[in-house]
Amino acid sequence: MSQPRHGFRAGLDSVLLGAAVASDSTALLDLGCGVGTAGLVALAHNPALAATMVDQNSDMLALARLNAEENHFAARTTVIEVDVAAKGAARLAAGLRENAYSSVIANPPFFDSAGGTLAKDGARADARHMGAESLDLWVKTAAGAAAAGGEVIFIYPVESLPPLLSAFAARFGAITILPLSPRADVPVTRVLLRAVKGSRAPLTMLSTRALHDVEGRAFTPQFDAILRGTARLVW
Structure with missing residues (x-):
């Protein structure tokens, strides 16, 4: 998987997000895809x-295209350059369809840009910082793009x-929250939301599901299999 040398790098959250997609989904939309990790999973x-x-x-997006090609998924991948929070007309003009995707996923920026320190790297800051108003626009975009009966899945830090x-x-019903903690004896740090x-x-x-064993850095068998690509996240 090709990633930028500096700035935001995809990791565990992206893998979990991709593994959480329904097994019978036929059309996936990955909002804010970065290098394409979640979609490729x-x-x-x-x-x-x-x-x-x-x-x-x-x-x-150039890296996302490269990753799709190198993993032999280019024929099943479409890449679109547009701001997820752009107005509907701009998204449609770029090729983003409405009411069309059986699964919509996102690992959106999560720190409120009004608090904390922005990363010096511009791409990293864009990938990590966003206020509540912009976050609502991401959910609005997901709602417009999802097909009737389609699922929308976000992964997000609990704070x-x-x-x-x-x-x-x-905007949705049937919201399901899956809390994830580093270990069984510590608080939840991230959640998966599906609606x-x-x-x-x-x-x-x-x-709550624990990512790691009680001692050491090893992942639990369930999450180890997911990270190795041999199992989906069933929830």
């Missing part, structure tokens, strides 16, 4: 899946969860 698990990858960073959950609750467009089903909070 989803493609590896599902030979019937086609992926559209969207980002505003042309350098990242920044409230505005994301609010944006989901305003269904057009559903009115209530919210479900699943049991």
Whole structure:
């Protein structure tokens, strides 16, 4: 997997996001795809899946194209350069369709740009920092792009969860929250949120899953298999 030498680099969150896509999905939209990690993981698990990858960073998209080619997924991958938070007309002009994708995924920037220190690298700052208003625009874009009955999945740090959950609750039903903790005896650090467009089903909070064994740095068998590409995230 080719990644930039400096700036934001995809990692565990991207792999988990791609592995969380429904096994019967046929059309995937990866918002803010970066180098394409999440989308490529989803493609590896599902030979019937086609992926559209969207980002505003042309350098990242060049790497996403390269990664799709090197992993033999180019024929099932479409890359679009546009700001996820752009107006609808701009997104449509760029080729992003509405009501079209059975799965929409995102690992959006998560630190509120009004607080903390922005990264010196511009691409890294864009990938990590965003306010609640921009986050709501990402969810709005996901809602418009998802097909009726389609799933929308975001991965996010737990300390920044409230505005994301609010944006989901305003647009979707059947929200499912999967809390993830580094180990069984420590607090949750990140969550996966999944919702269904057009559903009115209530919210479900699943049991917390630990990424690592109690001692040492080894991943639990479940997550080790996911990171090795031999298992999906079933939730």
